[in-house]
Amino acid sequence: MAARRGIIRQEGLFIEPPGEIFMLRLHRAEPTAALWADRATYDDRLIFHTEPWLRFVAESQRAEPVLATVTDGPRPVGHFTGLLTRRYGLRILGSPMAGWTTSYLGFNLDPGVPRRAALEALVPFAFGELGCAHLELRDRGLTEPDLAGLGLRWAAAPTAVIDLTPDEDALFGAMTGACRRNIRKAAKSSVVVAEADPADDTFAGEFHEQLRDVFAKQNLVPTYSIERVRALIRNLAPGGRLLLLRARDGEGRCIATAVLPWYHRTMYFWGGASWREHQHLRPNEALIWHALRWAKQRGVAEFDFVGGNAYKAKYGTTEVPVPWARRSRSPLVAGLRDAAKEGFALKQRAVARLARVSR
Template sequence: MTMLRLHRVEPTAELWAERATYDDRLIFHTEPWLRFVAEAQRAEPVLARVTDGERTVGHFTGLLTKRFGLRILGSPMAGWTTSYVGFTLDPAVPRRAALEALMPFAFKDLGCAHLEIRDRGLTPADLGGLGLRWSDAPTAVIDLTPAEDALFNGMASACRRNIRKATKTGVTIEEVVADPTFAADFYDQLRDVFAKQNLVPTYSIERVRTLIRHLEPAGHLLLLRARDPEGRCIATAVLPWYHRTMYFWGGASYREHQHHRPNELLIWYALRWAKSHGVTEFDFVGGNAYKSKYGTTEVPVPWARRSRSPLVATLRDAAKQTYTLKQKATARLTGAHS
């Protein structure tokens, strides 16, 4: 194999069709998702072919943005409420080779000062010797190929009891389509979730509306409401899906209705819905301990970054710390409480 190269290309119908032929494609590589992130982050999508000589062997997906007046290539960046982006590649192409080719593309061709990448196929072993810093950002997934009974029995006993309790007490799940009130329901419940920890949501309701506006027409978004026996909306879930995977983008519920156990029932409904639509994996997009009760398997996914200079790296770390402090301060100022 010759040295791989990346070549930026313009989006066309033919290009999107070509990208959709790769088996490792994710929803985060699709046109509707990139339009969502680009609008929410005021970023510019970057699409590139990966070539080996004259032959196309894959594609790269990222977005350009500016911080401190510097060009940054995110694939993705923290806080963008999107997950692994990175590459789609022919099976025979080593991801490390593609990652190595990304460096001159990002820092020379695009003139970036900073790069971040989280690619589902990358492993820590792929990162050595490339000047990258990285942190472990594992995710929890559920294999949906077993029979439905096996999926249910694979959950913790307490989780199964909660699903039965929710059903017995009259909690119902409804699929939401073309309902402009859903975003407000979800966001109000999200505020209640964050208030429990004296925090406020890290994004506005407009991001939820933007996601729905771009993903729903494409047919790759499942929106769910849980209602109590009186018909009140007590929990919601936002679940993008594409190809073989459904993703848990967000879920929220009111604390005062937790005794109905709507969250477990929402997830169980989503798992069965995904399985019935040919989806073979459910990805929680994160590895929090509470997710293990659903019978998950943890998958390591490194989040790698490289800066053109130590100063840029310091600015990046400072910006992340400032954002965290600002989020907590905003919660105090707005009176969020547990």
């Protein structure tokens, strides 16, 4: 598919003269050691593109990883990452899908290769070669102008990030005054944050029980089971790319936990939880402050909350737009996708009501 760099589309070309013409195609690739090694050389690589992470998602979602090489004529210029699954008997390519507790799959591309051109090449690959009925994509490098005119629907899905390159005093100073006071309060209240050993089988249970308490505050239940937490630890911990944190009160009780994968230049907030009765001690702020310093000391340049939420702004975050795009083979498939999403929400609320009744 021919493309020029730029965002103006005319007769199948992206025009920004004088620009290089790209003829991009996707070719499904076997997951060899050489392929993983090549993927690890791209500057836009994320932990979500790695072999351990894809093992985790494939295991927890009963999905099949799809790796593809992006070529410009005979020349390899990047990679695509996704997973195949089935819903209602239909093949679906998620890169990723909502509810997978993963984020930002999509592409790794050479500098100067336009993501819009790669996305345009993905559509025939997904619906033609793979025979899919539905495609979803969230790529950290995509912008809304990249998506226009390709028959895609998308929703704004910003994430909140913190630049870790300033010194610790500057990072602390960028937080709101209330957040800084809460961090100091946690220290004065004898809250201590420490790393948990991934081999400690009790951590997943502590985290998930606290998560249940967090959701119960909203009359909901967690969207995933303890087995997903265990699967994440089992697949990520051996490579040393997973920070597990506990916050304990002055009596040594675990009152909050956090799960933080990290890789290359970014640490991610996969999950955090705390007991409501101990939140006045401010363990959540203490956990985040510990994680920021831990990551910075290891040369990590960015902390990504993997989603936007008003409460995250107190840490001095910057909002980065990352649209979530999707395309279906037919309106019927699109309707099934929307119905499944609403059905999941209804099921979650019903399970929460039953849990309250059984207490």
